[in-house]
Amino acid sequence: MSQAQTPVLPVTFRPGRTRVVLITMSVAIFVVISVVAVLLERLGPGERASFFFTAALLSGILALLSRPKVVADDEGVTVVNITRTRRLAWAEILKVNLRPGDPWVFLDLSDGTSLPVLGIQPGIAKEAAIRDARALRALADSRGTGAEQTA
Structure with missing residues (x-):
């Protein structure tokens, strides 16, 4: 893989x-x-x-x-869901999850909660959602708490 x-x-x-x-x-x-x-x-x-x-x-x-999206930049991630927007620093994201059967990506956060990310959903375009989830996971792994622990 x-x-x-x-x-x-x-x-x-x-x-x-x-x-x-x-x-x-x-x-x-x-x-x-x-x-x-x-x-x-x-x-x-x-x-x-x-x-x-x-x-x-x-x-x-x-x-x-049609509003949901995820914007990743150098400082962190902005999650835009249907009616709410949340800004997260990279260090707040512990894990990016897209398990079989999930309607969208979930972020496990450092405060112990999980945040749904409707901007990456496998509904119509499953392959694109998997590719996007992997890319977001790679970003979180390289910039988040995992990168700080291994440095």
């Missing part, structure tokens, strides 16, 4: 195919519901507005679902 290549920093990991599907669906849903609101002649102004509001709400939810 070959050692994972350590990527050049800064690097961003995100579920590209999933993001494309979600953004495409977001636009399609907004357009379809808006067209229906315009074409239905019996709708009053309030009902029409509720159609547009519903279209915007559904599109916004899909846009939020």
